[in-house]
Amino acid sequence: STNKRKSTNNKKVVAVVGGGLVGALNACFFAKRGFQVEVFESREDIRRAKIVKGRSINLALSHRGRQALKHVGMEDTIVSNGIPMHSRMIHSLNGTQSPIPYGKKGQYILSVDRANLNKELLSAAEMYPNANLNFAHKLLDWNTETGAMTFVRVDGAKEEIQADLIVGCDGAFSAVRKQFLRQSRFNYSQTYIPHGYLELTMPPVNGEFAMKPNHLHIWPRNTFMMIALPNLDKTFTCTLFMPFDKFEKITTGNQVIDFFQEYFPDAIQLIGVDALKRDYFRLPAQAMVSVKCSPYHLGDKCVLMGDAAHAVVPFYGQGMNAGFEDCLVFNEIMDQLNEDFSAVLPEYTRIRVPDDHAIADLAMYNYVEMRAHVNSKWFLFQKYVVNFLNMIMPRTIIPLYTMVTFTRMRYHEAVKHWHWQNKVIKQGLFACAAVCLSGGSYLLLRYPPKMLYVLVEQLWTRLQDPKNPS
Numbered sequence: 520s521t522n523k524r525k526s527t528n529n530k531k532v533v534a535v536v537g538g539g540l541v542g543a544l545n546a547c548f549f550a551k552r553g554f555q556v557e558v559f560e561s562r563e564d565i566r567r568a569k570i571v572k573g574r575s576i577n578l579a580l581s582h583r584g585r586q587a588l589k590h591v592g593m594e595d596t597i598v599s600n601g602i603p604m605h606s607r608m609i610h611s612l613n614g615t616q617s618p619i620p621y622g623k624k625g626q627y628i629l630s631v632d633r634a635n636l637n638k639e640l641l642s643a644a645e646m647y648p649n650a651n652l653n654f655a656h657k658l659l660d661w662n663t664e665t666g667a668m669t670f671v672r673v674d675g676a677k678e679e680i681q682a683d684l685i686v687g688c689d690g691a692f693s694a695v696r697k698q699f700l701r702q703s704r705f706n707y708s709q710t711y712i713p714h715g716y717l718e719l720t721m722p723p724v725n726g727e728f729a730m731k732p733n734h735l736h737i738w739p740r741n742t743f744m745m746i747a748l749p750n751l752d753k754t755f756t757c758t759l760f761m762p763f764d765k766f767e768k769i770t771t772g773n774q775v776i777d778f779f780q781e782y783f784p785d786a787i788q789l790i791g792v793d794a795l796k797r798d799y800f801r802l803p804a805q806a807m808v809s810v811k812c813s814p815y816h817l818g819d820k821c822v823l824m825g826d827a828a829h830a831v832v833p834f835y836g837q838g839m840n841a842g843f844e845d846c847l848v849f850n851e852i853m854d855q856l857n858e859d860f861s862a863v864l865p866e867y868t869r870i871r872v873p874d875d876h877a878i879a880d881l882a883m884y885n886y887v888e889m890r891a892h893v894n895s896k897w898f899l900f901q902k903y904v905v906n907f908l909n910m911i912m913p914r915t916i917i918p919l920y921t922m923v924t925f926t927r928m929r930y931h932e933a934v935k936h937w938h939w940q941n942k943v944i945k946q947g948l949f950a951c952a953a954v955c956l957s958g959g960s961y962l963l964l965r966y967p968p969k970m971l972y973v974l975v976e977q978l979w980t981r982l983q984d985p986k987n988p989s
């Protein structure tokens with residue numbers, strides 16, 4: 520039976536498929552506008568699930584995500600539960616730790632707990648009288664003509680629901696997107712990278728953080744990388760990124776320790792030998808996929824946001840921030856085009872696709888760059904050079920990471936500016952080299968040093984009379 524959720528104020532019904540981070544936030548945006556919002560989430564209500572102790576996965580929240588949260592009045596709540604990370608802490612192989620500030624005082628990223636963030640956003644959506652959360656509803660398919668969606672419940676029962684707008688926020692393996700794949704002129708690509716990731720927990724020492732908490736800890740080792748973000752319970756969640764073929768070669772606890780001894784020696788004591796041997800094998804390494812597609816809309820019936828539209832590899836810490844910014848950009852276009860879906864949806868595709876593709880490419884570029892070139896020395900060198908250039912030319916040279924993380928400059932414009940400033944830097948370096956070379960040779964010729972004079976004279980004499988030994 521197809522039933523349409525009753526709209527309380529004959530406002531249009533918006534079905535948000537997926538109650539993850541972006542779906543829950545989107546529900547707040549649409550509910551705030553007065554739509555009848557129905558969220559359909561395949562999982563049970565995570566707020567009722569028993570707390571699974573142990574690993575708390577955390578994420579880096581930055582400016583773009585905060586601006587979206589701010590729009591629905593959630594920024595203060597989320598920021599108050601986050602831990603500011605004012606600088607990177609680069610761990611070298613010899614154990615030295617080098618802090619490199621992210622920038623000016625207000626420029627910091629926040630470590631936030633993923634599950635808590637999701638719960639807060641679900642509860643915020645539920646506060647709206649015109650919003651309903653429907654858990655244990657898994658979308659199977661939807662009809663592009665009628666907008667009718669088919670859900671399956673845990674007992675296998677099927678339910679058909681009608682809506683005026685379907686917002687696909689059901690993640691990287693989106694069921695909503697399946698219908699798009701059947702349409703002509705729908706572009707889609709997905710790339711699994713050869714790296715996987717594994718999370719480890721670094722416990723507190725004597726009730727205190729084992730490392731300085733207000734930093735994003737990074738162990739850049741070319742092929743292998745590890746990061747650690749702090750949690751409110753004074754633990755760190757460490758994420759180890761490594762090729763799957765390397766994960767597969769490490770099969771015993773001692774091999775884990777040997778590996779860490781070679782690449783992350785300072786982390787062994789901090790995580791603990793037994794914990795390392797145990798936690799390393801608790802879950803298999805997870806895959807990372809990059810998904811790009813366009814257009815993001817189908818007629819005036821359906822639009823994709825978040826990972827359903829653009830799953831990115833996590834090497835820029837922007838996936839969630841980009842998904843949150845999707846909600847904000849869509850909302851801005853709804854204001855501009857008076858909520859006319861037939862105009863809003865194509866405009867959203869036109870504006871947002873270039874930016875989300877840009878951050879997907881940037882994240883993949885970072886992955887390739889860090890895997891190939893970036894050890895701790897190169898990381899430090901790169902950041903010092905760019906920060907120095909930014910200091911002497913603050914309006915011309917802006918670190919790419921700053922434009923991406925601490926501004927709402929459109930992602931594709933940040934990339935354009937980055938390419939331009941790289942050209943300026945290269946031209947500047949070339950000009951300096953040319954000046955040094957010509958200046959140097961002028962000085963040598965104008966004021967040849969005595970020794971050089973004697974050498975040239977001897978050379979000249981030898982050339983004239985090779986037999987003369989002098």
Ligand SMILES: Cc1cc2nc3c(=O)[nH]c(=O)nc-3n(C[C@H](O)[C@H](O)[C@H](O)COP(=O)(O)OP(=O)(O)OC[C@H]3O[C@@H](n4cnc5c(N)ncnc54)[C@H](O)[C@@H]3O)c2cc1C
Binds near residue numbers: 537542656690
């Ligand atoms: C290792 C790692 C580290 C990361 N670190 C960061 C970071 O530091 N900063 C950052 O900004 N981003 C980070 N990200 C990216 C971030 O996790 C994602 O971008 C974000 O979770 C996307 O949110 P989403 O709501 O679009 O998708 P998801 O979080 O995947 O949520 C999708 C929801 O839809 C539900 N669903 C799926 N299928 C169906 C269906 N058929 N019917 C109904 N419901 C369905 C799922 O149960 C889920 O609740 C990281 C990602 C990874 C893998």
Ligand SMILES: Cc1cnn(-c2ccc(OCc3ccccc3)c(C(=O)O)c2)c1-c1ccc(Cl)c(F)c1
Binds near residue numbers: 744834836885
């Ligand atoms: C979760 C999160 C939030 N931000 N970042 C991040 C990413 C890249 C960065 O620089 C790239 C670079 C440095 C040096 C040379 C080239 C590129 C910086 C930085 O500048 O501090 C910070 C991450 C992150 C995620 C995964 C890995 Cl593996 C990682 F190391 C960090």
